[in-house]
């Protein structure tokens with residue numbers, strides 16, 4: 001049985017369905033499949049994430065281990081979309097790490113040195129080049145990485161649901177409330193019934209902690225994002241008719257912002273400790289105001305009421321940004337905690353945790369298991385205090401970049 005039907009759970013179910021065509025695989029989600037972070041994200045399938053330079057070979061080695069996992073993640077998604085001919089607006093246009101602050105040049109130069117050492121193709125761009133390519137005068141400098149893909153996250157997860165093998169039984173709107181393991185049987189209690197299973201994979205990502213999985217190693221963070229309606233032809237001309245692009249912030253709490261294939265602007269500029277189960281309409285509305293401010297900073301000519309939709313989503317974090325991929329007990333497995341790289345790494349970890357749960361091995365598992373393991377977190381209330389103060393500090397550092 002698998003708990004959670006996002007990229008991780010769906011990929012685990014797909015793999016198990018293929019490996020055991022004569023067995024019944026149960027996949028359960030508390031909401032509709034794919035309606036968690038897997039359809040609410042910004043659609044960056046990343047090859048690299050920003051690390052602002054390294055002082056030792058050991059740190060460079062750790063960064064390489066991380067990017068080796070990203071590379072396997074990209075390949076897993078590529079293989080899935082090629083095999084099933086999935087249209088998910090796949091665009092290998094790379095991504096920008098951009099800033100309006102000239103003083104961030106040092107960070108980008110250090111990052112560029114790291115990327116050069118590992119042979120990642122990239123280039124540094126100035127204000128003028130950026131205003132032509134992005135259609136905004138906001139950014140003063142950026143580093144463009146050639147690798148990395150932009151895609152439509154909802155189309156990808158929809159395809160993973162549609163392509164589930166026939167022996168996978170999907171139960172939606174079924175929240176796991178409690179579970180326990182006695183001898184070799186895992187008993188799971190849902191609102192409307194119980195299921196007993198021989199093996200279980202937890203793929204609930206931001207909700208792993210609430211299920212008591214590796215709870216001293218991960219914590220949920222809530223993000224909010226907004227998307228505009230498609231720009232009109234005149235609006236699109238007014239910003240120079242740019243091609244599709246994606247910008248990630250140099251300062252962690254700055255805005256992630258995309259110009260989509262269908263001429264919409266997508267922006268995510270909040271990350272906070274919040275009740276992961278619910279965000280009220282009024283709280284969402286407050287955060288959406290931050291998003292229109294972010295859009296107007298970059299595109300002052302666009303109208304104030306251009307946002308069409310806003311949403312929140314929950315991700316899972318660990319202290320050292322490492323992922324969870326583990327057998328936590330006999331017949332009990334868990335995978336999750338990808339921060340901003342869950343499209344590729346979630347797909348990879350889902351497939352590979354299924355192989356691990358079958359007591360098999362693979363080259364991919366060896367690469368995954370060579371990563372740094374998540375480090376221990378302090379208990380509450382110290383955890384929340386620590387995370388909140390860190391977020392306040394990062395928010396202040398990035399206040400010009402929202």
Ligand SMILES: Cc1cc2nc3c(=O)[nH]c(=O)nc-3n(C[C@H](O)[C@H](O)[C@H](O)COP(=O)(O)OP(=O)(O)OC[C@H]3O[C@@H](n4cnc5c(N)ncnc54)[C@H](O)[C@@H]3O)c2cc1C
Nearest residue numbers: 004006007008030036038041042044176205313341342343
């Ligand atoms: C706004 C936003 C932007 C992001 N941008 C990016 C990006 O650009 N690139 C990127 O790679 N990643 C990004 N991410 C992160 C990415 O979306 C996640 O890492 C990825 O979706 C994780 O997939 P998953 O299947 O592990 O988890 P999820 O998609 O969260 O799926 C977990 C599932 O478990 C279910 N569940 C939880 N509790 C229970 C329970 N008790 N019983 C049954 N089911 C349960 C949930 O309903 C959910 O469907 C972003 C996330 C957000 C929110």
